[in-house]
Amino acid sequence: MIGTSIAKLVAGSTFCAATVGGTYVALGSSSPEENSKTQSFEIKVTGISTPQTYTISCEKPTAGFASLSVKSSYEDYKLKCSEVNSEQELKKEVKDEMTDGDKGKSSLSCTYKASKRYECTFTPAPNSINKTLKQVKQATPTEDGKSILFLRPDDKLT
16 A cells, blocks of 8 residues: 655645555655755844844855854954854854944954844943944945945944
């Protein structure tokens, strides 16, 4: 006796099961996200008057884990795709600082949370008027084919 059934699962993947005699065969395909060559991270920025959420799309590495790196330039924080070799490295805090004139240093620190989410905290320099971050559009939004999110300290509350 041979029987076959196909079911569409809630997560969007397809599952096929068949019976041959007394043997059960189950074939499952993974979700579209797992088959994709990219993965998206949600980045939530706190420590500012109105928390902000951004998304950055990263190419999946052939080995290891896609992650986020934070670097500062002259006036921007650059959040870009990176890769690490282990889950322990993925969970480490990534942080950088930037000098805000004679006011001291501001910092942006990000920590990986479950489900492809990063939570970042902006700490403005003491006595600085720049109390929030704004997204800045750059002429070249990628570097070496990697997406970059530019955030600049700003004095205008959003």
